[in-house]
Amino acid sequence: MSQSTDPASSFLKDQVGIDENLHAGIFVALQTVYGKQIEVSHLKSFGIEGLKALAESVKLEQRDRPRSNHRPFKMIHFRIPHHKSAFDLPWRLGDSILDVAKSPDGALLLGEYMEGTCGGQKSCCTCHVYLDEKLLSLVPPPDKGELDMLDLAYEPNMESRLGCQIRLTPDLLQQIDNDSPVTVTIPADVNNVWT
CATH class of the missing domain: 3.10.20.30 (Beta-grasp domain)
Structure with a gap:
């Protein structure tokens, strides 16, 4: 299943307005709490502002690790x-x-x-x-x-x-x-x- 057809990714993109490049990092962070399958209900429990804050954290982490992405x-x-x-x-x-x-x-x-x-x-x-x-x-x-x-x-x-x-x-x-x-x-x- 691609990210774009996944309901959780669709929710992050369409309802919260989070860039698709951040979705995988958000899901990895939430897996420690919810397990491997992240559901829309899990995302909703964080609220829009909580998800945006998490997305900002993922963005900063990605920015701080540019070397690994440029290998x-x-x-x-x-x-x-x-x-x-x-x-x-x-x-x-x-x-x-x-x-x-x-x-x-x-x-x-x-x-x-x-x-x-x-x-x-x-x-x-x-x-x-x-x-x-x-x-x-x-x-x-x-x-x-x-x-x-x-x-x-x-x-x-x-x-x-x-x-x-x-x-x-x-x-x-x-x-x-x-x-x-x-x-x-x-x-x-x-x-x-x-x-």
Whole structure:
């Protein structure tokens, strides 16, 4: 579901007049209170002035972090076949695929699919993904620790990797073609060994 068709985003844009570039940051801030699914009723409970103040805070945070947004990037295509969904997100130099999922836009679109329970420490499999053939051929093979976690993942296969272990390096940045983004597919379920 894109932001523009989401009722909560529509409410922020049409009823409150908040710029769409701030929506993802607002939703991330509210997820600590309301969980992953932000409803219009949650937004209304803040009132117009409260939402505008929150939007101003998000805007200041974005302004104070300009460097992270100006790093070179490649687009990465995410597929979620079991929900018949697909979208592109920027993959910035130095970030892992899990970092993309934790970014403001990524959290909005991927939050329920890539939990990253261990915080990217390679001690869970909640960021398990399938890489397309092109990306799989460009990244180093998994080490023993990653393989151990992949054994515990939901339906692992030869394309399985932990998203926290796949980083956009300078070398990889040069090898990925701008006209043809790499594709990452989200498995139909997740095994969380921490629960």
